[in-house]
Structures are given as structure tokens and as C-alpha cells.
Amino acid sequence: xxxxxxxxxxxxxxxxxxxxxxxxxxxxxxxxxxxxxxxxxxxxxxxxxxxxxxxxxxxxxxxxxxxxxxxxxxxxxxxxxxxxxxxxxxxxxxxxxxxxxxxxxxxxxxxxxxxxxxxxxxxxxxxxxxxxxxxxxxxxxxxxxxxxxxxxxxxxxxxxxxxxxxxxxxxxxxxxxxxxxxxxxxxxxxxxxxxxxxxxxxxxxxxxxxxxxxxxxxxxxxxxxxxxxxxxxxxxxxxxxxxxxxxxxxxxxxxxxxxxxxxxxxxxxxxxxxxxxxxxxxxxxxxxxxxxxxxxxxxxxxxxxxxxxxxxxxxxxxxxxxxxxxxxxxxxxxxxxxxxxxxxxxxxxxxxxxxxxxxxxxxxxxxxxxxxxxxxxxxxxxxxxxxxxxxxxxxxxxxxxxxxxxxxxxxxxxxxxxxxxxxxxxxxxxxxxxxxxxxxxxxxxxxxxxxxxxxxxxxxxxxxxx
Numbered sequence: 001x002x003x004x005x006x007x008x009x010x011x012x013x014x015x016x017x018x019x020x021x022x023x024x025x026x027x028x029x030x031x032x033x034x035x036x037x038x039x040x041x042x043x044x045x046x047x048x049x050x051x052x053x054x055x056x057x058x059x060x061x062x063x064x065x066x067x068x069x070x071x072x073x074x075x076x077x078x079x080x081x082x083x084x085x086x087x088x089x090x091x092x093x094x095x096x097x098x099x100x101x102x103x104x105x106x107x108x109x110x111x112x113x114x115x116x117x118x119x120x121x122x123x124x125x126x127x128x129x130x131x132x133x134x135x136x137x138x139x140x141x142x143x144x145x146x147x148x149x150x151x152x153x154x155x156x157x158x159x160x161x162x163x164x165x166x167x168x169x170x171x172x173x174x175x176x177x178x179x180x181x182x183x184x185x186x187x188x189x190x191x192x193x194x195x196x197x198x199x200x201x202x203x204x205x206x207x208x209x210x211x212x213x214x215x216x217x218x219x220x221x222x223x224x225x226x227x228x229x230x231x232x233x234x235x236x237x238x239x240x241x242x243x244x245x246x247x248x249x250x251x252x253x254x255x256x257x258x259x260x261x262x263x264x265x266x267x268x269x270x271x272x273x274x275x276x277x278x279x280x281x282x283x284x285x286x287x288x289x290x291x292x293x294x295x296x297x298x299x300x301x302x303x304x305x306x307x308x309x310x311x312x313x314x315x316x317x318x319x320x321x322x323x324x325x326x327x328x329x330x331x332x333x334x335x336x337x338x339x340x341x342x343x344x345x346x347x348x349x350x351x352x353x354x355x356x357x358x359x360x361x362x363x364x365x366x367x368x369x370x371x372x373x374x375x376x377x378x379x380x381x382x383x384x385x386x387x388x389x390x391x392x393x394x395x396x397x398x399x400x401x402x403x404x405x406x407x408x409x410x411x412x413x414x415x416x417x418x419x420x421x422x423x424x425x426x427x428x429x430x431x432x433x434x435x436x437x438x439x440x441x442x443x444x445x446x447x448x449x450x451x452x453x454x455x456x457x458x459x460x461x462x463x464x465x466x
Contacts, residue, residue, distance in 0.1 A: 054076050054079070054096055054099075054100075056076070057099050058072035058073075058076055058095060058096070058107065058111065059076075060108060063108040064108060064111060064112065065115075065200050066415040067115050067117065067412075068108075068111045068112055068115045070412035071111065071115055071412050072111055074401075074402065075096075078092065078407060079096055081407040081408065083407050084405055084406050085406055087346050087404055088348075088405060089347075091114075091294070091347035091348060093292075094110075094291045094292025095107055095110055095111070097292075098110075098288040103289060103291075110294070113243070113286050114294075114348045115414075116282065116350055116352075116414050117202070117203035117243065118203060118205075118239055119398060119400075119414055182220075183217075183218050184216070184218075185214065185217070186214065186215055186229075187212075187214040188212075188214075189210065189211065190210065190211040190213065190233075191209070191210045191459075192209045192455065192457050193206075193207065193209075193455075194206070194207055194453065194454050194456060195207070195454050196452055196453050196454075197452040197453075197454075198240050198452075199452050202416075202452070203243050204239070205238055205240060205243075206237070207235065207236065207237045209234070209236075210233070210234055211231055211232060211234070212231070212232050213232075215227055215228055215230065215256075216228060216229075217256075223260040223261075224257070224259050224260075225257060225258045226256070228253070228254065228256075229253070229254045230253050230254075231252040231254070232250070232251055233249070234248070235249075235250070242285070243282070243283055244282040244283040245279075245280070246278060246279075247279045248279070249276070250274055251274050251275050251276075252272050252273070252274030252306070253273060254270060254271065255271055256268070256269065256271075257269050264316045264317070265313070265314075266313065266315075266316070267311070267313050268314075268329075269309075269311055270308070270310040271308070273306070274306050275303065275305055275306075276303065276304050276305070276335075277301065277302075277303045278301065278337075279299075279300075280299065280300045280301075281298075281299050282297065282298040282342070284298065284345065294346055294348075296345055296346035298343070298344050298348055299342060299343050299344055300340050300341065300343065301340070302338055302339075302340035302352075303337075303338055304337035304338055304355075305335075306334065306335045308332060308333040308334070309331070310330065310331040311329065312328065312329035312330075314326060314327030315327075321370055321372070322368065322370055323368070323369045325366060325369075326364075326365070326366040327364075327365055327367075328364050329363040329365075330360070330361070330362050330363075331359070331361050331362075331363070332358075332359070333358070333359045334356070334358050334359075335356070336356050337355040338354060339352060339354045341403060342403070347404050348402075349402075349403040350402060352398060353399040353400075355396070355398055357396065358392050358393065360392040361388050361389060363386050363388050363389075364387050365386035366385060367382060368382065368383055368384070369382045376434065377432050377433055377435065378432065380431050380433075381428075381429070382428065382429050382430065382431070383428045384427045384428070385424065385425070385427075386424065386425045387422070387424055388422070389422055390420065390422075390423075393419055395415065396416045397414070397415055398415075399411050399413060400413070400414050420449070420450050420451050422449065423447065423450040424447075424448040424449045425448070426446055426448060427443060427446065428443070429441060429444065429459075441459070442458075443457075443459040444456070444457070444458055444459075445459075
């Protein structure tokens with residue numbers, strides 16, 4: 001993906017994703033309206049089959065995960081009715097016939113590839129991306145950045161104004177005249193790539209995320225800056241085993257501010273709202289020897305909205321060429337995804353009810369920088385580290401039903417687990433300021449301690465003051 005996403009959406013698009021649970025979910029009554037068959041043709045159930053004779057036939061605690069077992073339970077109840085939509089009834093019959101003939105490996109494989117494992121990966125990475133971009137902008141403002149900035153990639157894409165480092169003094173780092181001199185702006189891009197490993201209830205995938213971001217801010221006083229920003233993010237995910245894809249386009253608007261309470265103590269605030277549109281494709285391909293063969297796709301284009309608010313505080317210590325900045329942050333993020341129905345699927349098309357994902361995290365971190373003067377400019381190597389703790393994002397049940405099941409009235413839960421409670425980010429980089437206001441930088445950031453996720457961010461960019 002270019003929240004994830006997460007996207008996981010986050011942006012470390014990977015941090016808003018759902019993971020598996022080992023708790024079996026009950027099959028709740030269906031609350032969605034019945035869907036009429038797409039054709040008048042009715043396929044009869046397997047010969048001499050009743051609900052009592054197939055109870056538990058398709059389920060397996062070892063071969064299937066929670067979502068797949070929930071799905072199998074509904075099939076066992078719905079199939080014997082024999083009056084479902086033709087394509088769904090045919091898929092039911094094929095599974096039950098294969099299982100009764102003892103071909104369990106192919107039966108389980110069919111359930112695995114037709115299960116909606118891709119849907120839990122809808123996350124809040126777009127909002128996280130916007131937060132990271134603005135956090136970089138606030139860091140630049142605290143260092144005394146002025147004018148319009150065009151930077152490269154990543155949350156640290158706004159190089160520090162090294163001229164102010166010898167005496168960090170918050171908003172008072174250099175007096176400004178009123179009017180246009182107090183107005184400044186930024187524009188930058190962000191790119192992240194990585195992967196999530198397959199595990200129980202989670203189909204693995206590779207992701208690519210990219211964004212463009214720009215904003216304007218105004219220095220009301222020497223100690224107070226307010227601004228507004230806009231972020232567009234494109235995310236693309238490709239699932240393991242040719243399982244399909246989940247792409248998204250997100251648009252986020254934000255307001256932010258920075259206030260220096262004392263010479264070195266500062267406070268930050270960010271609030272954002274945005275919309276997100278998904279394009280999902282589930283590839284479903286399997287063969288049940290002599291019974292059924294399926295090669296199809298189920299597609300959908302759901303949408304949603306995302307909201308976030310964040311507060312932070314920190315303190316700047318300057319000792320000769322060294323600058324140390326410990327800080328703390330708390331962020332609240334919420335994603336609402338509207339209910340939607342898939343198209344296609346040859347019987348495996350599904351309907352998903354509304355989803356809500358909420359996240360509350362705290363972050364403790366520090367950054368250390370060293371200003372090195374040369375005859376041709378100033379270089380600043382930097383190291384940073386953060387500890388993140390997740391408080392709210394928990395296991396979720398996504399209520400799901402088969403579009404072709406027109407008789408049982410049952411839905412099932414696509415189940416996720418809570419993400420990791422504690423994880424870390426570390427990074428290093430170097431930036432330089434040269435003649436005529438030209439700056440350049442290189443950064444590397446990595447996510448550590450997050451189960452099944454591999455994420456590395458390389459950033460390279462430049463800035464010129466106007």
C-alpha cells in the first residue's frame with residue numbers, strides 16, 4: 001500500500017491492524033435484511049444430508065482459525081435447507097460432499113481461501129501518517145524554522161534550523177516583524193514499505209504507503225504558533241498466497257499548535273478529521289476433486305471516516321553543540337468504516353456490518369543531536385528512540401454474512417485480536433545546512449517489538465528557504 005493504511009495505518013500504516021484471537025466466537029442472529037437470490041435457479045442440498053448429520057463436519061480446531069470455523073458453522077446450518085441462491089448452494093454442496101468423502105485437506109483449503117481474512121487489515125494508518133508529518137513540522141518550528149519549506153520523505157523530513165541550536169529559546173529564537181514574516185508553510189512526501197507475517201486469524205501481506213502533505217502556520221506571538229495542514233495518502237497491500245489486495249485513498253485535514261510556556265518547556269496539540277475510501281479484492285481459487293472448482297474474485301469499495309487528537313510536551317536541553325529533547329505524547333484515534341457488500345465471488349460474496357476501531361496510545365521518547373561545524377556548512381547527526389503503549393485497541397468481531405444465504409438468517413464473526421500493547425521505534429539520521437539556506441538530510445527509522453510486523457523507513461530529502 002502507498003492505515004493501513006495502517007494504513008497498520010499506520011505512518012507506521014501497520015500499527016492500526018487487527019490480529020487473531022484464540023477464543024471461539026458465537027454465531028449471532030443476523031441483523032441485516034435478507035438478500036434475494038441473484039437467480040431463480042435453486043440447487044438442491046446434497047443427497048441424504050440433514051443438519052444433524054453434518055454438525056461439526058466442516059469445523060476443525062487445528063486446521064482452521066476462529067473466523068474459518070465460524071464460517072463453517074453457518075454453512076453447516078444453512079446448506080441443508082437447499083433453498084439458498086444457486087451459486088452459494090453449489091459451494092455449500094461441494095464442501096459437504098468433499099468432507100463426507102473424506103477429502104478434508106481440500107475442504108479445509110477451500111474454507112481458508114474463501115474466508116474474509118483480508119478485511120481486518122482496514123486500519124488507521126492514514127491518520128497516523130498525518131500525525132507524524134505534523135510532528136515533524138512542529139519539531140522544525142520549535143527549532144526556529146522560518147519561511148516556506150519543501151522537504152523530502154518521512155516524518156523527520158523538515159531539517160532543524162541549525163543556526164538556533166546554540167541557544168534553544170522556543171518561539172523567541174529570533175525576533176520577527178509582523179505580517180508576512182510570521183507566515184510560513186511546508187510541503188513534503190512520505191514513503192514506507194514493509195510486511196506483516198501470516199499468523200492465526202491474520203493473512204500476511206506486503207504493504208507500500210505514500211503521502212503528500214502541505215500546510216501553513218502563523219506565529220501569533222514569539223511563543224505561540226497555530227497552523228493547518230492537509231494530507232493525501234495512498235496505501236496498497238498485497239496478500240500472501242495470491243489472496244488479493246486492499247488499497248485505500250485517504251484525505252485528512254488537521255489543525256495544530258505549538259506553545260512555549262518557558263524558555264525550554266513546550267506543549268503541542270493536533271486535531272484531525274478525514275475520509276478514507278477502500279478498494280478490496282479477495283481472490284478465491286480452489287478445487288474439490290470431482291465435486292467443485294472455483295476461480296473467482298469478490299470485490300468491494302467501502303468508505304469511512306477517521307478522527308484524531310493528540311497532545312504532547314517536551315523540554316529542550318542545550319549543552320554546547322549537543323541538544324537533548326525528551327518528550328511525551330498521548331494520541332486518540334478513531335476509524336469508522338461503513339457497512340458494505342461485495343460484488344461477485346461466485347457464491348462466496350459477503351456482507352459486512354459497520355466497523356469501529358479506536359486507539360489510545362502514549363509515547364515516551366527522546367532525541368539527541370550534535371551540531372558539527374565545517375568550513376562549508378553545519379552537519380547534525382541525530383539518534384532517537386520511542387516507547388509506545390497501546391491502551392484501547394482490542395480484539396474486534398466484524399459481523400459478516402453470506403449474501404447467498406437466504407434461509408438461515410445467520411451471520412458469523414470475522415475475529416481479530418488486540419495488537420501488541422508495547423512496541424518501540426528507533427531511528428538515526430544526519431542533516432546538513434549549507435550556504436544560501438540549502439539543507440539536506442537522510443534518515444532511517446525502524447519498528448521494533450511488534451509481533452509479525454517488519455517495517456523499515458528510509459528517507460532522503462532537501463530543503464531550500466525562500
